[in-house]
Amino acid sequence: MTAFEDPRPGVLRVAVIGSGPSGLYAAEALSEQGGDSVLVDVIDRLPTPFGLVRYGVAPDHLKIKSMLATLHATFDRPNVRFLGRLGLGAEISAADLQQHYHAVVYATGAQSDRRLGIPGEDLPGSHSATEFVSWYNGHPLGERTFDLSRTESVAVIGAGNVALDVARLLAKRADELRTTDVPDEVLNALHHSAVRDIHIIARRGPVQAKFSTKELRELGELDNARVHVSSAELPSADEDLSGLARAEKNNLKTFTDWADAATGTTAGADRASERRVEFHFWRAPSRITGADSCAMLELADTRGAAGAPLETLSAQLVIRAIGYRSLPLPGVPFDDLAGVVPHKAGRVLDADGQVRPGEYVAGWLKRGPTGVIGTNRSDANETVSSLLEDLAAGPHSERRPIEELLTALQLPYTEFDGWLRIDSAEREAGLTRGGPRVKITDWATLLELAERAELGER
Numbered sequence: 001m002t003a004f005e006d007p008r009p010g011v012l013r014v015a016v017i018g019s020g021p022s023g024l025y026a027a028e029a030l031s032e033q034g035g036d037s038v039l040v041d042v043i044d045r046l047p048t049p050f051g052l053v054r055y056g057v058a059p060d061h062l063k064i065k066s067m068l069a070t071l072h073a074t075f076d077r078p079n080v081r082f083l084g085r086l087g088l089g090a091e092i093s094a095a096d097l098q099q100h101y102h103a104v105v106y107a108t109g110a111q112s113d114r115r116l117g118i119p120g121e122d123l124p125g126s127h128s129a130t131e132f133v134s135w136y137n138g139h140p141l142g143e144r145t146f147d148l149s150r151t152e153s154v155a156v157i158g159a160g161n162v163a164l165d166v167a168r169l170l171a172k173r174a175d176e177l178r179t180t181d182v183p184d185e186v187l188n189a190l191h192h193s194a195v196r197d198i199h200i201i202a203r204r205g206p207v208q209a210k211f212s213t214k215e216l217r218e219l220g221e222l223d224n225a226r227v228h229v230s231s232a233e234l235p236s237a238d239e240d241l242s243g244l245a246r247a248e249k250n251n252l253k254t255f256t257d258w259a260d261a262a263t264g265t266t267a268g269a270d271r272a273s274e275r276r277v278e279f280h281f282w283r284a285p286s287r288i289t290g291a292d293s294c295a296m297l298e299l300a301d302t303r304g305a306a307g308a309p310l311e312t313l314s315a316q317l318v319i320r321a322i323g324y325r326s327l328p329l330p331g332v333p334f335d336d337l338a339g340v341v342p343h344k345a346g347r348v349l350d351a352d353g354q355v356r357p358g359e360y361v362a363g364w365l366k367r368g369p370t371g372v373i374g375t376n377r378s379d380a381n382e383t384v385s386s387l388l389e390d391l392a393a394g395p396h397s398e399r400r401p402i403e404e405l406l407t408a409l410q411l412p413y414t415e416f417d418g419w420l421r422i423d424s425a426e427r428e429a430g431l432t433r434g435g436p437r438v439k440i441t442d443w444a445t446l447l448e449l450a451e452r453a454e455l456g457e458r
């Protein structure tokens with residue numbers, strides 16, 4: 001392990017668990033504000049840092065993906081290290097961390113999803129957006145592969161940007177994604193996709209939907225797909241819309257334009273291969289049916305009589321994009337109802353509402369799955385302010401570096417140099433496709449690349 005150079009006596013050791021945006025913003029703030037009196041270990045269960053910027057953000061959103069470069073810079077700081085392949089609750093425990101660090105910031109995001117709770121949800125062909133997004137983003141621990149060669153109709157349930165990402169990726173032709181970082185196997189599956197109809201199902205109306213207008217409009221700009229909205233689902237002419245927020249007005253205008261254009265033609269579209277993206281507002285899924293896999297989705301009218309079936313859609317693939325959810329970390333308090341770690345200004349609270357000294361939380365694990373990447377910066381800053389304020393109160397007993405424990409337990413781990421080797425192999429593969437990189441998804445290959453030099457050095 002790369003040891004920190006000559007740490008000052010009395011140096012404060014801080015562990016940040018999770019290398020997504022919130023963990024890295026926390027590490028940056030700690031490094032900046034703590035100066036050379038603080039050493040930060042950013043610990044992740046994966047050998048690849050950057051969390052959902054790498055494994056969530058859609059591959060065709062190249063500008064947002066390029067935030068990786070900014071986040072990279074955190075590891076140029078002399079008092080910040082990356083330790084990969086160390087999962088909290090798997091390889092290391094909260095007690096281990098307490099022993100080796102003066103403070104720990106939990107920033108493990110939201111690794112799970114919310115369920116619909118309807119009959120048929122467990123049929124093959126019914127998936128969470130977490131699974132589908134992990135697949136097209138090449139997450140090494142994602143267990144699913146998606147064969148789209150016999151899937152003609154897909155239902156995407158949800159009215160947020162993740163639903164739009166999923167629908168857009170399914171609507172695009174494989175050649176439009178060739179110059180992104182999607183793994184080769186994903187590109188191949190999209191190349192053989194039989195998808196024709198993509199239904200986006202929203203429980204409420206077009207005004208209440210959480211879509212950001214920019215992402216919504218992107219759907220209307222696709223070469224190979226046409227968007228359908230029924231004007232019957234839009235607000236009627238006599239509704240007072242003067243109190244709407246700007247974003248709501250913009251979304252409504254986008255839907256109205258699409259509804260008005262329903263009879264027009266889409267310039268440049270190849271009609272034979274054209275895909276259809278259809279919005280269904282005021283609908284709640286009530287049942288998925290099929291002999292041994294998803295075939296049909298029943299929808300109820302959320303404005304009509306309770307539970308009355310309204311419509312049945314053909315859907316061989318049903319993807320629920322109704323929210324991510326954090327998982328509890330062993331030994332760390334968790335509010336199961338809210339799906340977050342309870343806190344006060346980032347300080348972790350126990351079941352009695354008392355502060356747990358030395359434990360902090362940031363990001364989606366702290367506030368739930370909301371906001372954009374930048375929201376995690378102010379969120380992490382609040383946590384780091386609390387942490388540094390507490391540590392300034394001192395005094396502190398010495399903490400031994402974590403490498404002593406890892407060596408004693410013979411725990412393999414990876415470092416930032418290991419990520420740089422993965423990065424360079426992916427970039428090289430990207431040259432063959434004319435894109436920034438091609439993701440490596442195989443766990444063994446990632447570890448082989450990440451561990452190569454470290455093994456040689458030991």
Ligand SMILES: Cc1cc2nc3c(=O)[nH]c(=O)nc-3n(C[C@H](O)[C@H](O)[C@H](O)COP(=O)(O)OP(=O)(O)OC[C@H]3O[C@@H](n4cnc5c(N)ncnc54)[C@H](O)[C@@H]3O)c2cc1C
Pocket residue numbers: 017018019020021022023043044045046049050051052053056057058061064086087088089107108109110111133162165324329362363364365370371372373374376
């Ligand atoms: C599909 C999708 C698309 C998105 N697109 C955009 C977008 O276009 N623009 C935008 O601004 N925002 C987007 N977001 C939101 C953005 O990704 C989040 O705001 C941000 O990633 C949350 O940061 P985080 O650090 O809290 O969590 P994460 O990014 O999830 O990072 C958590 C890290 O913790 C690690 N970890 C998890 N469990 C453990 C454990 N037990 N031990 C050790 N490490 C662990 C994970 O491997 C991961 O690296 C998107 C989100 C999703 C889900």
